[in-house]
Amino acid sequence: MSLWGTLRSIGEVFGWKRAAEPVGCNLGKVIYRETKRSAQIANFHRPRRQLRPGTRALMRELFPELDVNAIRVRTRCRLPSNRFSQTGSIYGMTFGYTIYWRDNLDEDDPTDLVKLVHEVMHVDQVRRYGSEDDFACEYGKGYLAGGGDVPGHIRNPTAYHRNPLEAEAYAFDARFRDERGRVVPDRLPTP
Ligand SMILES: [Zn+2]
Numbered sequence: 001m002s003l004w005g006t007l008r009s010i011g012e013v014f015g016w017k018r019a020a021e022p023v024g025c026n027l028g029k030v031i032y033r034e035t036k037r038s039a040q041i042a043n044f045h046r047p048r049r050q051l052r053p054g055t056r057a058l059m060r061e062l063f064p065e066l067d068v069n070a071i072r073v074r075t076r077c078r079l080p081s082n083r084f085s086q087t088g089s090i091y092g093m094t095f096g097y098t099i100y101w102r103d104n105l106d107e108d109d110p111t112d113l114v115k116l117v118h119e120v121m122h123v124d125q126v127r128r129y130g131s132e133d134d135f136a137c138e139y140g141k142g143y144l145a146g147g148g149d150v151p152g153h154i155r156n157p158t159a160y161h162r163n164p165l166e167a168e169a170y171a172f173d174a175r176f177r178d179e180r181g182r183v184v185p186d187r188l189p190t191p
Pocket residue numbers: 118122166169
């Protein structure tokens with residue numbers, strides 16, 4: 001059982017509804033810092049680069065208030081285990097304005113672009129919450145609180161998906177997918 005699962009059960013046993021908030025916030029920050037540090041160490045040799053101009057134009061259209069020029073991607077990364085998600089298919093992780101991508105990133109591939117949109121939503125959340133620490137706090141609280149509106153193509157949503165910050169990112173990238181979750185290239189804006 002994960003640390004999160006343990007805390008959740010303890011909370012339920014003692015009926016800590018109110019205690020769930022600070023626990024979620026503080027643990028969110030701790031896990032975030034630890035995971036970010038692991039990602040940095042494991043990938044110190046991976047170059048960082050900007051998104052291509054066309055991709056930046058696309059992201060600018062979808063996230064008009066975000067400084068997309070500040071985003072950096074590092075590809076072919078080794079990703080640390082995701083303490084928030086037990087499911088295996090982690091293709092990327094985002095810390096602040098840096099996106100760690102597991103495989104090669106093909107910015108001509110609509111499927112990669114839609115996955116990238118999901119990660120850029122997390123960058124935009126950092127902007128909206130004000131800092132990485134505030135984002136991590138909200139993420140931790142959201143993990144415990146749940147209640148996010150997960151799009152229908154995710155058949156078996158877990159606590160990870162129901163985190164309102166994840167649900168927002170999944171719901172946003174679902175705009176570019178059909179009801180079964182397949183990417184529909186025509187739905188992406190053409191800048
Ligand atoms: Zn996500």
